[in-house]
Amino acid sequence: xxxxxxxxxxxxxxxxxxxxxSPGARHGYAVARWIHERSGExxxxxxxxxxxxxxxxxxxGLVESEWGISENNRRAKYYQLTAAGRKQLGERSALWERYSxxxxxxxxxxx
Amino acid sequence: xxxxxxxxxxRLPPSETQARRDAADEVAFHVETRVExxxxxxxxxxxxxxxxxxxxxxxxxxxxxxxxxxxxxxRRERRSAMYERAWTDLRQAxxxxxxxxxxTLGVLVxxxxxxxxxxxxxxxxxxLLLQPPPHVEEPDRVVRVYFGYQDAYVTGxxxxxxxxxxxAVRDGAPALTNAAAYCQPAEHxxxxxxxxxxxxHAHRPQRCRLATSGQHGTPIRVRRDRLENAxxxxxxxxIRGGWHVAATACTxxxxxxxxxxxxxxxxxxxxxxxxxxxxxxxxxRERCGGKQEESAMPYARPYRHPQLVQHQxxxxxxxxx
Numbered sequence: 237x238x239x240x241x242x243x244x245x246x247x248x249x250x251x252x253x254x255x256x257x258s259p260g261a262r263h264g265y266a267v268a269r270w271i272h273e274r275s276g277e278x279x280x281x282x283x284x285x286x287x288x289x290x291x292x293x294x295x296x297g298l299v300e301s302e303w304g305i306s307e308n309n310r311r312a313k314y315y316q317l318t319a320a321g322r323k324q325l326g327e328r329s330a331l332w333e334r335y336s337x338x339x340x341x342x343x344x345x346x347x
Numbered sequence: 348x349x350x351x352x353x354x355x356x357x358r359l360p361p362s363e364t365q366a367r368r369d370a371a372d373e374v375a376f377h378v379e380t381r382v383e384x385x386x387x388x389x390x391x392x393x394x395x396x397x398x399x400x401x402x403x404x405x406x407x408x409x410x411x412x413x414x415x416x417x418x419x420x421x422r423r424e425r426r427s428a429m430y431e432r433a434w435t436d437l438r439q440a441x442x443x444x445x446x447x448x449x450x451t452l453g454v455l456v457x458x459x460x461x462x463x464x465x466x467x468x469x470x471x472x473x474x475l476l477l478q479p480p481p482h483v484e485e486p487d488r489v490v491r492v493y494f495g496y497q498d499a500y501v502t503g504x505x506x507x508x509x510x511x512x513x514x515a516v517r518d519g520a521p522a523l524t525n526a527a528a529y530c531q532p533a534e535h536x537x538x539x540x541x542x543x544x545x546x547x548h549a550h551r552p553q554r555c556r557l558a559t560s561g562q563h564g565t566p567i568r569v570r571r572d573r574l575e576n577a578x579x580x581x582x583x584x585x586i587r588g589g590w591h592v593a594a595t596a597c598t599x600x601x602x603x604x605x606x607x608x609x610x611x612x613x614x615x616x617x618x619x620x621x622x623x624x625x626x627x628x629x630x631x632r633e634r635c636g637g638k639q640e641e642s643a644m645p646y647a648r649p650y651r652h653p654q655l656v657q658h659q660x661x662x663x664x665x666x667x668x
Contacts (some may be wrong), residue, residue, distance in 0.1 A: 264373065265380045283377060284404035284412075291416040303369075308380060313373045 249281060249289050251332055254317065254325040257299060261316035263306060264290055290315055298324050366417035370410050378403055 256267045256274075268286050271279055293299045298321035306312035317325065378399050385395035400406060444451040 263376070265377045268377075282404055283381075283402055284406075284409040287373065287377070287409060288412055288416070291413050291420075295416050295420045306376070306380070308383060310376050310379065311372060312376050312380075313369070 248332075249285060250293060251325070251328045252279070252281070253286065253289050253293060254298065254321055254328065257315055257317045258322070258325060261302070261304075261314040263304075263312040263314050265312075267315070293321065297321075363418050363421065366421055367410075367414045370413035370417060373413065374403070374406055374410055378406070 252271050253267055256262060256270045262270065264283075264287050267290070268281050268283060271281050290299065290301075294301055294315070297318060299315045300318050301313050301315045303311060304314045378396075381399035381402065382392065382395045385398055386392060390398065403409070444454075
């Protein structure tokens, strides 16, 4: 994959992570599983990229984290959306839908 | 661990060590949870771990990357917390000052007075104690010359010495250059005993002065009967009943240095000196058996008395050069 593709994926990953956190706080592993399952097992996020994205979003103030105990009784770091993150998710989702519709329209047209 | 607990309690950002540990724990949690899931699907532990690690990517690099991000965030949060505290303090101070104008006035007056007094005091202290004397090149090389004396009972230093001793220092002390002396008879009236003693030694006891160049750096001119353009650096008092005092003075070479030490810098310099031995008229020669010594003390303190002194060299001796 070229750099431009990577940038596109990175931007997409941020929206996916924000969306995964919209129902409530989750740890990184749960976010990865949620994206995998909700995409019909089509999308598999590389774990390292996922955690980097989570930390980057936290760095930008879009998510916040807190340590807690996981379902398997381990110490885990839980992430949840901030108000800024929720707003960003709305904007990015709308943008992505417009983009997606536009691409679909182009691809759906017959030559 | 306790420190981190306190940090959490006070809502302080984590330390860099903690950030690194958190990154490692987070990655470990993910890998271990994935291993458990794969084992639940029927894989053995080794295979499950191998797959979990392969899925994750480069674990150590990920840890490092997460640590860097966390560290950057911690620094920013620390800075932000500091600004916030400072801003809160400022606002609180401003409110307090507005609530009590009399107190505010007191604070302002106290601060103004404190600063107003401190500035000139520091200026004076700096000029007198910290800065070298003006118009003197390499002041740490400028020394004042003392003579030591020793007999069977007493050992000590003499702050001034007769003209003949000065000539001996000027011509015979290899560690010094351009020794010179002058005196100011106008300010001291010798008593009868001093006059008697001075006659006995063919010179007059004088109050002496340590001199440097005149104001604005004008070089000293040593005339046959006076010293021109000299500013007094230090007054040397007559030792009554002791050795006769003529004069001693030190200035840099370019100002007809009276005594400037050459070579390496040493705090205390003692050397054999070809100075005439002198003894008090009432002291027997045998009791002055000790050798006379010259000790050169570093002279660095500025003494400024803008007073032009007149120089009177005894005509019986050659003029200072």
